[in-house]
Amino acid sequence: MSPNMPTAPTILSDVPGSFAWGVFHERHPKLVRQVLDALPYGPAERAAVEELLVESTGGVLQPLGTSAHDHRQWREWGADLFGKPWDEAPFLWAESYFYRRLLEATGYFRPGAWHGIDPFAPFKNAELAGPAVVDELAALDDLPSLPAKKRSDVLLASALWGNRADLALRLTGPAGDARPALLADDSPLLWSTLAASGSPRVCLLADNAGRELLPDLVLIDHLLTAGQATEVALYVKPAPYYVSDATTADVLATLDRLRAEAGREAGRIGGRLWQAMNDGTLAIRTHPFLCAPLPFSDLPADLRAELSGAAMTIVKGDLNYRRLVGDRLWAPTSPFAERVGHFPSPVAALRTLKSDVIVGLDEPVVAGLDATEEEWRTSGTYGLIQVRTGA
Numbered sequence: 001m002s003p004n005m006p007t008a009p010t011i012l013s014d015v016p017g018s019f020a021w022g023v024f025h026e027r028h029p030k031l032v033r034q035v036l037d038a039l040p041y042g043p044a045e046r047a048a049v050e051e052l053l054v055e056s057t058g059g060v061l062q063p064l065g066t067s068a069h070d071h072r073q074w075r076e077w078g079a080d081l082f083g084k085p086w087d088e089a090p091f092l093w094a095e096s097y098f099y100r101r102l103l104e105a106t107g108y109f110r111p112g113a114w115h116g117i118d119p120f121a122p123f124k125n126a127e128l129a130g131p132a133v134v135d136e137l138a139a140l141d142d143l144p145s146l147p148a149k150k151r152s153d154v155l156l157a158s159a160l161w162g163n164r165a166d167l168a169l170r171l172t173g174p175a176g177d178a179r180p181a182l183l184a185d186d187s188p189l190l191w192s193t194l195a196a197s198g199s200p201r202v203c204l205l206a207d208n209a210g211r212e213l214l215p216d217l218v219l220i221d222h223l224l225t226a227g228q229a230t231e232v233a234l235y236v237k238p239a240p241y242y243v244s245d246a247t248t249a250d251v252l253a254t255l256d257r258l259r260a261e262a263g264r265e266a267g268r269i270g271g272r273l274w275q276a277m278n279d280g281t282l283a284i285r286t287h288p289f290l291c292a293p294l295p296f297s298d299l300p301a302d303l304r305a306e307l308s309g310a311a312m313t314i315v316k317g318d319l320n321y322r323r324l325v326g327d328r329l330w331a332p333t334s335p336f337a338e339r340v341g342h343f344p345s346p347v348a349a350l351r352t353l354k355s356d357v358i359v360g361l362d363e364p365v366v367a368g369l370d371a372t373e374e375e376w377r378t379s380g381t382y383g384l385i386q387v388r389t390g391a
């Protein structure tokens, strides 16, 4: 960050009772139980997962072993952090490292029986096979009868509140599926920017699989068929992350789920997406930096170059928002456009609020929310669509 950039305190997890503290001390223990109950890991994996929990709630950060393929990369990302207590590391860094270490503990990257086994797959699979998805697929039958403008708005809203359907929150947090109330809505700017662009290439940085990825894919199909995008690149995580984050395997499972609805709108959407992948108008992409513990202001040159050609990059979800604006206690009225000035393309954030970071709100909105008893920043009840145009 340039020395002249305004800054704000980095969020840490060292304050008992804070949201970040609760992620380590309340959510992760529940998550670990869920993971160990969902797959029949052996004694070595179980012990390693339990040790990770102990280390991450009171111990010091231990580096990855030298046999890990990315240990050098993490040494570099955490050069001044290893050996320090977990709660002295930035919350974003420590939470990301927790998920990397969980994969290490379960043997995801090691040669052996558990190689490539997604520890969160049982939850993701159950969601995709569940009744909520059946209802959501059936609702797609109404899409063709909607006027084009209405269809765009409905699908953008679905992609936004699909982010509410977050397995991490539902496995370990409060129940509930209420639609978020929008605290900021720059959607007209999103549509007008795409319309003004000659042959728009759109990038979408995905967040969760299942009930979030499904509406994301439907939105992508709409952008392509309505000519609002001529090409779409969908960026997914290179490995399981933050419980339900989408990987290529999740895209394929979701496509299969759509295509299984033969003769219905869902099936037609699945077929068009398949064809778009075949002819290259839809590309699934990934990059190691998508699982890095760093803000997007540190994008590596190759990923920055890929995104810089986009007419719009749509950034989904809470974690991506934290990385986009910086995981700091900014003033909530701090301008969104300033916070994301580093991003290489016009950018639209679609996010339900699930952590303390927030920027770009109007003062009366903040005052109204602060006057309530609600944990409005972290409850997942509120959402936003914030856009910065111009590269």
Ligand SMILES: O=P(O)(O)OC[C@H]1O[C@](O)(CO)[C@@H](O)[C@@H]1O
Residues within 6 Å of the ligand: 023, 027, 095, 163, 166, 168, 169, 207, 208, 242, 316, 317, 318, 319, 320, 322, 352, 354, 355
């Ligand atoms: O799936 P999303 O929307 O990125 O949400 C992830 C959020 O969930 C948490 O991991 C808490 O469970 C936050 O710390 C994080 O930002």
